[in-house]
Amino acid sequence: ETGVTQTPRHLVMGMTNKKSLKCEQHLGHNAMYWYKQSAKKPLELMFVYSLEERVENNSVPSRFSPECPNSSHLFLHLHTLQPEDSALYLCASSQVFRGPYEQYFGPGTRLTVT
């Protein structure tokens, strides 16, 4: 138990569906992250929020839309996804964004797009 929870753990969706992934951290951290992990590839940083403001958006397609309503919650809204978006989506948090602080990861959401 790392103090970061993600729901759902598994999600199967069609290309025309709209769904959302949820992340919650109970660590009092100020930075939260979304990562994508595809098979045989390094983790890809998608979005970073620091103090509820988006600080990075690494050329992610607009069909992925993040939302950070407060420092404890992070959402990833999904719509009109493609089969190649099937992957493990990991949420993480750290004390602050800048500096060599450890990141604490959630268990991930395994997404399958059919």
Next chain:
Amino acid sequence: KNEVEQSPQNLTAQEGEFITINCSYSVGISALHWLQQHPGGGIVSLFMLSSGKKKHGRLIATINIQEKHSSLHITASHPRDSAVYICAVRDPSNTGNQFYFGTGTSLTVIP
């Protein structure tokens, strides 16, 4: 070419063996992390280091800043050590993307 390279990609060991996983990186860093990912996906941070050596139980991590190389050692390996081990570095000069990750080393320890 990835900024972080790990070797080997896959490793199978007998229980009790001493294991070494290597990580080389090509960027300047403020810290290097070793992460463990079990089947099912969850990632746990094992070590964060910027110099020297750290030890936690049967795990030892070392880093050589001049050579841009780090190693993760597991002594007296056990089947529960079976996981993917990921090396990640933080590059403070890159404001666009501060973390670089290796592709991971998949370790299987056989009883």
